[in-house]
Amino acid sequence: MGLGDTIVAGKSISQKDSAKAMIFIRRHLDESLKNEYLTLEDPEDLWQNLHDRYNHQRTVILPRARYEWMHLCLQDFKTISDYNSAMFRIISQLKLYGEIITDHDMLEKTFTTFHASNIVLMQQYRGMNFYKYSELISVLLVAEQNNDLLLKNHESRPAGAAPLPK
Secondary structure, three states: OOOHHHHOOOOOOOHHHHHHHHHHHHHOOOHHHHHHOOOOOOHHHHHHHHHHHHOOHHHHHHHHHHHHHHOOOHHHOOOHHHHHHHHHHHHHHHHHOOOOOOHHHHHHHHHHOOOHHHHHHHHHHHHOOOOOHHHHHHHHHHHHHHHHHHHHHHHHOOOOOOOOOO
16 A cells, blocks of 8 residues: 555655554554554554564564474374364464475474374375375375264174164
């Protein structure tokens, strides 16, 4: 919208641009923040106050996201979907602060954190030469769903049980 200069110190801006910037910034603020900063009328002051208030987030979120990435293990989750959600939440936090996580990193993280009892499965999946994390997750989700169906079928009628009456 060409309003970037309205939050730069020492720039002279028109009242029209200043008003447009304030409307834009306030529209994107949480309700509680709108009320808290209601008295500020200069976009530069509002921007600086918000910067002062939230600039420390990098020092809080980034180390926690790195820790969670380091300790993320597929075996710690009940479902592939839960693992996938945690993976993308952590990656979003890392990307927000400039850390780049590639598909290769995500594939390696997943392969290296399979449960020890699934080593053969891990080797089979690794042998499929996935280049995208999304491809691996799709295969894992289908496999998980098929395993659940097989278990439900087995529980409803165990092997060796009498055939159903005609």
